[in-house]
Amino acid sequence: MKFNKFNKKLPTLFLDPLSEYGAIDSSVNIILSPSLYWVKKVSLPVKYARDAKKLLPSIFEDILPDGKYNYYAYKSDDEFIIFAYSDKLIIDTLAQKGIPLSNVANIYFAQSEVTGIEGALKINEAQSIYVKDEILILVPCCWIEEKGELDLAKINLSKHNIALEKFGHIVETKSLYKIGAILMVLILLITTEYFITADKVSTILTAKDELFEKNSLQSTTFQNKSMLKKYKAIHQSQTNLRDIMSVILSLRLKSDEKISFIDMKSKKIIISFSGVKEGKERAIINTLKAKKLQFKKSFVKENMKIEVRL
Amino acid sequence: MNRINPLYVGISLFVILIFVFLKLSSVSDEYYDAKESYKETLTLVNELSGLKEVYANKSIAKKSLQKILNHSSLKSVEIKQKNTKSTIKLSCASMDMKALNFLMGKILNGTYQVKNLKIKQLSKIRATLDMEIKW
Numbered sequence: 001m002k003f004n005k006f007n008k009k010l011p012t013l014f015l016d017p018l019s020e021y022g023a024i025d026s027s028v029n030i031i032l033s034p035s036l037y038w039v040k041k042v043s044l045p046v047k048y049a050r051d052a053k054k055l056l057p058s059i060f061e062d063i064l065p066d067g068k069y070n071y072y073a074y075k076s077d078d079e080f081i082i083f084a085y086s087d088k089l090i091i092d093t094l095a096q097k098g099i100p101l102s103n104v105a106n107i108y109f110a111q112s113e114v115t116g117i118e119g120a121l122k123i124n125e126a127q128s129i130y131v132k133d134e135i136l137i138l139v140p141c142c143w144i145e146e147k148g149e150l151d152l153a154k155i156n157l158s159k160h161n162i163a164l165e166k167f168g169h170i171v172e173t174k175s176l177y178k179i180g181a182i183l184m185v186l187i188l189l190i191t192t193e194y195f196i197t198a199d200k201v202s203t204i205l206t207a208k209d210e211l212f213e214k215n216s217l218q219s220t221t222f223q224n225k226s227m228l229k230k231y232k233a234i235h236q237s238q239t240n241l242r243d244i245m246s247v248i249l250s251l252r253l254k255s256d257e258k259i260s261f262i263d264m265k266s267k268k269i270i271i272s273f274s275g276v277k278e279g280k281e282r283a284i285i286n287t288l289k290a291k292k293l294q295f296k297k298s299f300v301k302e303n304m305k306i307e308v309r310l
Numbered sequence: 311m312n313r314i315n316p317l318y319v320g321i322s323l324f325v326i327l328i329f330v331f332l333k334l335s336s337v338s339d340e341y342y343d344a345k346e347s348y349k350e351t352l353t354l355v356n357e358l359s360g361l362k363e364v365y366a367n368k369s370i371a372k373k374s375l376q377k378i379l380n381h382s383s384l385k386s387v388e389i390k391q392k393n394t395k396s397t398i399k400l401s402c403a404s405m406d407m408k409a410l411n412f413l414m415g416k417i418l419n420g421t422y423q424v425k426n427l428k429i430k431q432l433s434k435i436r437a438t439l440d441m442e443i444k445w
Contacts, residue, residue, distance in 0.1 A: 165316075187326055190331055197337045197340075208347065217355060
C-alpha cells in the first residue's frame, strides 16, 4: 500500500484489483487503475467536454461488456480523453479490498493523474503501467523492464475526479429522481393542505369570538353555559306553570265545587278547591293523575288543597 | 464523495414528509375540535339569545304588558302597578271574572316570567289578584 499526503490532508491510494491494502480508517483519495475503466483519445465534432459526454455511450457501445456504465471526458489539446467506467465494479473492488466507501474522498483516473512518466512503473508484484500513444496502459511485469515503482507522493491530483452513484446499480437514477419528485410533490401537497387547514382553524376561532360579541354574551363558554342553565330553568318553570294552570282551569267541577284560591310562589303552586269533601275528590284526582301531575293533597273541612311543584 | 448520497436525500425527504404529515394530522384534529366547538357555541348562542330575548328583554316585556293593561277590557278595573328595577307588581283588590280571565289569558299565553301569583275568590263573580312579573 502506498500513501501520500494530498493537499496536506488526505493520503492517495492507487486502486487495482491485484493490489493489497492495509486497514483504511481515514479518508483517502483514490486513483483508479486502468483495469477499472476504459479510455480512448478521440477527436469529436464538439467544442466542450459536456457536449462530448452525450456522445460517449455510442462511442463505447461496441467495446463494453453488458452492464451499466457512466462516462467522463476532458479536453486534451484539440482532442478529448474519454472514459467509461462501472460504478458497481469500482464499489465492488473497494469493498473487496476492505476500503469503506465512506472513507473515499475523491476518485481519479490514472490516465489523468499519472502523467509524464518515462518507461514502465511497477504498481504491484504482477503489473506495471506504461504510456503508449498518450494512453496509460496496464501491462504484466515481465513484458517490460520497469524503471521503478509508482511514487504517489509526486502526483499532484487534477480536477478530473468522478462521483460514484452508490445506488445506481440497485435503483436507476431516473427512478430515484421519480421517487424524489413524488416525495416532494407529496410534501408540497401536504404542506399546502396544512396551511389551508390552519387558516380554516383560525377563521373558525375568529367566527366563534364574533358570535359572542355579536350576541352580547359573556366572553367565556363556561359563563354562557351557566347563564343558559339559569334561563333553561326559568323556561322550564314557566312552562310547567302554564301546563298546570291549563289542567286546573280545564277541570270539570260539580256545581257546588269551586276553585277558591290559587297561590304560586317559591317554585310551588297551591290550589284550593271549596265544596270538595274528603272521599268525594276522586274525579278531580283522577284527572290530575291522567295529566301526570305530581301533587300532594290535604283537606280542611270541605276545602281540598292541592300542592304541585313547578 | 462530492455528490450527495441520494439515499440521504431520499431519507431526508421521507422524514420531512412524515413531519409535515404529522403536523397536518395535528392541525386536522385541531380543525375538527374547532368545528365541533363552533357548532356547540352556535347552538348555545342561539338557545341563550332566544331565551334572553324572551325572559330578559325588559323594554319589550314592559311595552307589551302596558298594552294589555291599557286594553278596553281592563279599563273599568283598577289595577295598581308597582315597578322595581327587575320586576313589576300588579294588584287588584276586586276584579270581575271577565277581566281576570282576559288578563290571565294574555299573561299565560305570553312569555312573561311570572314570579308570584295569588288569586282569591271573593264572590261568585269577583276575585282579588296579586301578581309579580320579572324580567
